Amino acid sequence: MTICKYIRQKKRYILMYVSLLLTFFFACYYFTNYEKYTTPSVTRLAQGSNAYYKDHPNGVVQALDHGCYLQTSNFSQHQHSEELLAERNCRKKMPVALVLGAALSGSATLKSALSFHPNVTVPEFTVPLNFTDIGPYLAKMPHSLPHQVTIGECQEYLYMTDLSKQMVTSVFPGLKVIILIRDPVARAMSEFLALKSKSSSKVYRQSISKYLHLPVGTSRRDPHKVVKERMWTGKNSQLYDTSPDDIHYNLEDTFEETVLESAKIDPVHFLVQRSIYGSGIRKWVRVIPPQNMLILDAERFAQSPVETLEIVERFLGLSPFYRKDFFSFDLSKGEFCFNSPVRSCVEPLPMQKPLPALSDEIVTLLREFLLRSIKVQSKYANAYFPHLGENPLIYTPFR
Incomplete structure (x- = not known):
């Protein structure tokens, strides 16, 4: 009788403590699974699947299920299985x-x-x-x-x-x-800075070279060569197409030295052409x-x-x-x-x-x-x- 009487007297406090305890446990569970409830389309690539691993605070890369592939936080795309592609009618x-x-x-x-x-x-x-x-x-x-x-x-x-x-x-x-x-x-100055940087990406240099057909950074084949006048006369002269054989590719110490020729803008330098x-x-x-x-x-x-x-x-x-x-x-x-x-x-x-x-x-x-x-x-x-x-x-x- 003594215990029951005590519980009746203290039931308000007991219920309060139980409520706080349950609230604490639910809060822990929610924050542990916060990402699951707030971003249902965002998945973490799991062990044993086609996981994509990289240095990351949690050991994996976050990824978005974009329908036919997973797109990771570094913009890589990881295609779903052939079965899932067929199921989702991917083409x-x-x-x-x-x-x-x-x-x-x-x-x-x-x-x-x-x-x-x-x-x-x-x-x-x-x-x-x-x-x-x-x-x-x-x-x-x-x-x-x-x-x-x-x-x-x-x-x-x-x-x-x-x-x-x-x-x-x-x-x-x-x-x-x-x-x-x-x-x-x-834009021209940005490209000059990117190419002159010691850490400039080889891939970026190669992409420029692919367009220009010659390696970036080479000297003019003939610095005294006169560009054909027919290509640079008339009101539309600055919009004329230029043959890759006529384009200059040199990169000097400064931007001014690179795009100037005889104190004038070099009209066929690739930095100028691409602007x-x-x-x-x-x-x-x-x-x-x-x-x-x-x-x-x-x-x-x-x-x-x-x-x-x-x-x-x-x-x-x-x-x-x-x-x-x-x-x-x-x-x-x-x-x-x-x-x-x-x-x-x-x-x-x-x-x-x-x-x-x-x-x-x-x-x-x-x-x-x-x-x-x-x-x-x-x-x-x-x-x-x-x-x-x-x-x-x-x-x-x-x-």
């Missing part, structure tokens, strides 16, 4: 859109952002386009679910010379094109309808990624997906990270440090030379772009 498709972009203007970063959209798939690696043999190109596309669209990316698409309307429409009917551009002087966006834009306008082309400001993308991605979503007819808290971008530092749905960062390109300053004279000379190209791109962009000189020159390479 390889030709891209409905291509992301071009002036070199070091963020096309790869935009592709990385699009890779998280639930209705989009992108190839893991850049795929060169050969219109005469499309089979290998399709083979390198990722599998996708029936409702997903494939989007390709390659900065070199902007510099293609063998474009024809019949060729493009036969392979990509209804193709849409997204072009990223940035201040052409900053003449108007030429590439005009070629694409000739093969696709204007309404199928979207030209974006790379600096604006780095400053406000969600705003740019919302424009891309509307252009491609995608459902809204991106939020401001998904991103952490800083162009000046070269930091481009995604906080959701998987925490991941785009590996920055190396650059020479400390950053050298450009003289006002070289900036003025290069901008005057590129003015015609700027007018052409503005004509087709059908949108406001900051005028040259409005933004501070940020030389950071933007992958």
Whole structure:
């Protein structure tokens, strides 16, 4: 009787202690499984499966089930089993859109952002386009679910010379094109810094060489050679195509020494050529309808990624997906990270440090030379772009 009487007298305190104890246990269980409840689409690759191991605080890499493959936090794609691919009706498709972009203007970063959209798939690696043999190109596309669209990316698409309307429409009917551009002087300087860096990626150097057909960094074959006058006369002279045999590839100690020849801008240096966006834009306008082309400001993308991605979503007819808290971008530092749905960062390109300053004279000379190209791109962009000189020159390479 004494014990029962005691319990009746203290039952309020006993119930309170039991409630606290149960709350404690439930809280521990919830936080232990927090990731499971808050991000159900995010999976941790397990032992015994097709696990992808890398140095990581927890020993594994976080991965997103993107339908036909797992996408890890370092943007690697791990295809599901053939059985699961068949069960989900996964197929390889030709891209409905291509992301071009002036070199070091963020096309790869935009592709990385699009890779998280639930209705989009992108190839893991850049795929060169050969219109005469499309089979290998399709083979390198990722599998996708029936409702997903494939989007390709390659900065070199902007510099293609063998474009024809019949060729493009036969392979990509209804193709849409997204072009990223940035201040052409900053872009040229960014590429110079990336190539001059001692830690410059061999892969990046080789990708440039592949376009140029000769190794980057070689001296001019004939520094006294006069470029054919017919190629550089008339009001459209700065938009003319240049034969790879005429392009200069030298990299001197300074940017000024590299792009100047006899105190004038060297019109056939590859750093200058790759900043003449108007030429590439005009070629694409000739093969696709204007309404199928979207030209974006790379600096604006780095400053406000969600705003740019919302424009891309509307252009491609995608459902809204991106939020401001998904991103952490800083162009000046070269930091481009995604906080959701998987925490991941785009590996920055190396650059020479400390950053050298450009003289006002070289900036003025290069901008005057590129003015015609700027007018052409503005004509087709059908949108406001900051005028040259409005933004501070940020030389950071933007992958």
